[in-house]
Structures are given as structure tokens and as C-alpha cells.
Amino acid sequence: MPQDNTLKSNRANSELSGEEWPWSKAAKNLAPGLASLQWSPGPLGRTLSSGPRLDIDALGDQTELVPNAETKLYHRRWFMLFLFSAVSASNAFMWLQYGIISNIFMRFYNIDSLAIDWLSMIYLLTYIPLILPVLWLLDNRGIRDVVLVGSAFNCIGAWIKIGSAGPSLFPVTFFGQFVCSVATVFVLGIPSYLASVWFGEQEVSTACSIGVLGNQLGIAIGFLVPPILVPNVDNMDELAHHISIMFYITAGVATFLFILVVFVFQERPKLPPTQAQATARSIPPEQYSYTASIRRLLRNRPFILLIITYGLNVGCFYAVGTLLNRMIIEHYPGEEVNAGRIGLTIVIAGMVGSLICGVWLDKTKTYKQTTLAVYFMSLVGMIVYAATLSLGHLWVVFITAGSLGFFMTGYLPLGFEFAVELTYPESEGTSSGLLNCSAQVFGIIFTICQGKIIDSFGTLAGNIFLCVFLLIGTIITGLIKSDLRRQTANLLAKATAEGQMSGQDYGATALISQPQTPPSQA
Numbered sequence: 001m002p003q004d005n006t007l008k009s010n011r012a013n014s015e016l017s018g019e020e021w022p023w024s025k026a027a028k029n030l031a032p033g034l035a036s037l038q039w040s041p042g043p044l045g046r047t048l049s050s051g052p053r054l055d056i057d058a059l060g061d062q063t064e065l066v067p068n069a070e071t072k073l074y075h076r077r078w079f080m081l082f083l084f085s086a087v088s089a090s091n092a093f094m095w096l097q098y099g100i101i102s103n104i105f106m107r108f109y110n111i112d113s114l115a116i117d118w119l120s121m122i123y124l125l126t127y128i129p130l131i132l133p134v135l136w137l138l139d140n141r142g143i144r145d146v147v148l149v150g151s152a153f154n155c156i157g158a159w160i161k162i163g164s165a166g167p168s169l170f171p172v173t174f175f176g177q178f179v180c181s182v183a184t185v186f187v188l189g190i191p192s193y194l195a196s197v198w199f200g201e202q203e204v205s206t207a208c209s210i211g212v213l214g215n216q217l218g219i220a221i222g223f224l225v226p227p228i229l230v231p232n233v234d235n236m237d238e239l240a241h242h243i244s245i246m247f248y249i250t251a252g253v254a255t256f257l258f259i260l261v262v263f264v265f266q267e268r269p270k271l272p273p274t275q276a277q278a279t280a281r282s283i284p285p286e287q288y289s290y291t292a293s294i295r296r297l298l299r300n301r302p303f304i305l306l307i308i309t310y311g312l313n314v315g316c317f318y319a320v321g322t323l324l325n326r327m328i329i330e331h332y333p334g335e336e337v338n339a340g341r342i343g344l345t346i347v348i349a350g351m352v353g354s355l356i357c358g359v360w361l362d363k364t365k366t367y368k369q370t371t372l373a374v375y376f377m378s379l380v381g382m383i384v385y386a387a388t389l390s391l392g393h394l395w396v397v398f399i400t401a402g403s404l405g406f407f408m409t410g411y412l413p414l415g416f417e418f419a420v421e422l423t424y425p426e427s428e429g430t431s432s433g434l435l436n437c438s439a440q441v442f443g444i445i446f447t448i449c450q451g452k453i454i455d456s457f458g459t460l461a462g463n464i465f466l467c468v469f470l471l472i473g474t475i476i477t478g479l480i481k482s483d484l485r486r487q488t489a490n491l492l493a494k495a496t497a498e499g500q501m502s503g504q505d506y507g508a509t510a511l512i513s514q515p516q517t518p519p520s521q522a
């Protein structure tokens with residue numbers, strides 16, 4: 001019998017869909033769900049399915065299972081992660097450096113609140129048309145080139161803004177912010193991809209959470225530092241000097257990080273960290289189609305539902321972050337610094353939530369249950385925040401805003417990792433990119449609508465508007481089918497290795513050692 005570890009497609013035998021492989025009793029005890037594996041033709045060839053179907057060869061006519069592939073974890077994976085996180089933090093800081101002191105910049109540039117809001121929303125708008133080309137670049141050139149280009153745009157945009165520290169130079173500062181927003185497209189969806197490429201099975205969710213934490217850290221600094229660096233002074237020359245100092249600091253940091261990326265950041269480790277990653281590497285490049293991958297993702301019903309729910313949740317977070325200064329100043333005039341501190345509280349609590357959620361996922365692998373619970377608590381947090389904002393006690397707002405941030409920001413890595421599970425073996429960058437695209441669309445809609453509602457009816461009505469959509473998102477999240485394909489792939493690889501070590505040819509090993517024709521029907 002020829003020993004061939006390649007699952008070859010045979011379109012001529014597509015009528016044999018749903019035919020079950022013979023299993024021994026021992027195979028059924030290997031791992032939960034493995035005994036229900038079925039042979040069925042996928043859209044591009046035969047696939048193995050376990051309950052919810054795992055399209056192991058969905059990326060081409062030949063996909064290799066690599067049960068005995070050597071894997072290794074490199075210490076430098078942590079440096080790659082923290083360097084990327086620093087680049088993401090630098091870019092996220094520049095997103096909020098205007099909005100959190102919006103009243104000061106409105107007076108400095110003599111513009112209205114909508115113009116200031118667009119300095120934040122340009123980050124969201126730019127993402128939508130550019131995400132597909134950037135995903136193509138990620139799939140064809142790799143993570144190093146994408147992070148390098150992103151850090152370059154971040155650096156260039158920061159230096160452009162240095163020339164905008166004058167009351168008549170709003171177009172210059174807007175152009176600089178636009179260039180920085182282009183950088184966001186290159187870095188925002190990277191955490192899950194970087195985690196899968198560099199980190200092991202028991203730490204991949206934690207690594208993804210840390211990657212997301214980088215962006216949240218930048219937002220936290222963006223809430224805290226601008227009110228300190230740019231005080232609300234009356235003298236315009238003095239105000240221009242403070243703004244210039246802030247721009248020089250951000251440009252210096254962005255330049256330093258760009259240099260580090262050029263000389264230090266690496267594409268991927270020599271050996272894969274997991275069996276699932278080894279399987280993904282075994283797919284021949286000529287058999288991967290970027291457009292076909294996008295089409296498969298858009299036909300994946302659980303993933304489409306996740307795209308919608310992720311967009312609703314993160315879009316609400318973007319709206320709250322952009323309009324926070326206006327909401328706080330309306331009820332607590334003159335409290336610009338405390339508005340920044342409340343924003344900092346939201347993000348710091350969210351960073352803790354993100355890390356806890358990542359560790360929890362690595363320990364339990366309960367993606368659907370954890371995502372639903374955190375989504376529901378985001379709704380509860382938003383309701384409590386809306387109800388207490390106008391009570392007149394800032395300390396209450398700090399507590400309720402922190403609770404909101406813990407769950408709403410903690411949801412970010414959950415969405416990324418749940419998407420990777422639902423879409424394996426598609427590119428992690430592609431699934432994350434589509435999630436973020438949805439978030440940008442809803443973020444623009446929610447920011448504009450909530451801003452108009454606040455202007456016409458007050459902050460309570462604006463926050464109720466967001467609560468309604470969080471409720472819708474919670475309901476839809478409950479409808480998502482939990483199809484954990486990456487976990488199933490790792491179970492298959494482990495079962496294969498165990499079967500080979502024991503000298504038995506059953507289970508997943510039997511599948512890939514059988515002749516390439518399906519078994520005859522009984």
C-alpha cells in the first residue's frame with residue numbers, strides 16, 4: 001500500500017458526498033469529535049468533516065497533513081510581538097490625540113465639532129477601501145513587509161503634522177492624520193496572524209491579546225497625555241508651542257520604531273510553532289487563491305454573523321472613544337483632564353479584560369461561550385454608564401466607564417481568535433481584516449449618528465442609541481454556530497502522531513494512508 005500523506009482531490013467522485021470512513025473502536029476514543037469524521041467533497045475537492053465540517057483542503061487541490069512535522073518555539077517571538085505592539089500603540093495614540101482635547105483644537109483651528117470628529121473618523125474611513133489590497137499584500141509578501149510599510153506611513157504622517165502647529169494649518173494636520181490612518185490598515189489586523197505564525201497552541205490567544213493590548217495602550221496614552229501636554233491656555237502662540245511639542249514627541253517615537261522594524265522585525269520562525277501552522281505551511285503557494293479565499297469566507301455563515309456582531313461592538317467603542325470629551329464636558333464643564341483620565345480608565349480596564357480573556361481562551365477553548373458572555377456584559381456596562389453619566393459624581397463615572405471598558409475592549413481579542421477558529425485554514429490576516437472593516441463601517445455610522453443625537457437630544461439619548469445595537473449584537477452572537485476548525489485540526493495532528501507512535505494504523509493516520517479512492521459503499 002503506498003504511504004502518501006497528501007489528501008488529493010478527485011472531482012470525478014463528487015457524488016460520494018457524506019460517505020463515512022470505517023473507524024475502529026480505538027479510533028473513537030482518541031478525542032471528542034474525531035469519531036464523526038467524514039469524507040465529503042468540498043468546493044475544491046475532498047474534505048474531512050467532523051460535525052461542523054473542517055475544510056482541511058479548502059485552499060487547494062492538495063493539502064498536506066504534517067503529523068510528524070518538527071515544531072519549535074523561539075524566544076524572540078516575544079520581541080516580535082512587543083515590537084509590533086509598540087508600532088500599533090504609536091499609531092493608536094495619534095488617532096485620539098485630537099479628539100480627547102477637541103474643544104482646544106476647535107478653538108485653535110477655528111473649526112466646528114464635526115471637523116474634529118473627522119480627524120478620528122478618517123482612521124475608520126481609510127480602512128474600508130484599502131483593506132483588501134493590504135490583505136493581498138499580506139498574503140503575497142508576508143507580515144514583515146506589511147508591518148514595515150505600516151510603520152513607514154505612521155512615521156511620515158507624524159512628521160507632516162509637525163508642520164501644522166498654526167491656526168491656519170488645519171488642512172496640513174488633516175493630511176498628516178490621513179497618512180497616519182493609512183498606517184492603521186497595515187497594523188490593525190495583524191495580532192491574530194502574528195500570534196498564529198510565532199506562538200504555540202497553548203499561548204496563541206494570549207499572544208493575540210497582547211497584540212491587541214498594544215493598540216489599546218496607544219489609545220490609553222492618547223486619552224492621558226494630550227490634556228497634559230496641551231493645556232487649555234488663552235494665548236494662541238503659547239498653545240501652538242504646546243501642540244508643536246506634542247507633535248515632535250510623537251514623530252520621534254514613530255521614527256525610532258520604524259528603524260527597529262527595518263533592522264529587527266522578522267517574517268516568521270524557521271520551524272512552525274504548531275501542527276496546524278505546519279499544515280498551513282504545506283499548502284503550495286500556486287494552489288492558494290486570494291479571491292477564492294475571500295469568497296469562501298463570505299460564504300461562511302457563522303463568520304458572517306461574527307463580522308456583523310464584531311462591527312456592532314467595536315463600532316460602539318469607536319463612537320464612545322471619539323465623543324467622550326464632548327459627553328464629559330457637557331455634564332462636567334472644564335474637566336478636560338478628567339475626561340482624558342476617564343478614557344484612560346476605560347482602556348486600562350479593557351487591557352486587563354483583554355489579557356484575562358486571552359488567558360481564559362488558552363485554558364478552556366470556550367470561544368462561543370466566552371464571546372457571548374463578554375458581549376452581554378458589554379451591553380450591561382453600556383446601560384449602567386448611560387444611566388450614571390449625568391448624576392454629577394465624577395467618581396461614579398470613573399467606575400462605570402471602567403466596567404464598560406473591561407468588557408467592551410476585552411471583546412477585541414475574542415473576536416479575532418473566534419474568527420480564526422471559524423475560518424481555519426484561511427489566512428488569519430484576512431479574517432481579522434474583514435472584522436476590522438466591519439468595525440470601521442459601523443464606527444463611522446455610530447459616531448456621526450450619536451454625535452447628531454447628542455447635539456439634538458443630549459448624551460442619554462445618544463448612549464441609548466448604542467445600547468440598542470449592542471442588544472442586537474448580543475442576540476446575533478447567540479446564533480453563531482461554534483465550528484472550531486483550528487482546534488479540530490490540532491486534534492487530528494495529535495491523534496495521527498499518537499497512532500503512529502503506537503504502531504497502529506487507525507484514526508486520522510488511516511485516513512491519510514488509505515489509497516486515494518474513497519471506500520466502497522456498503
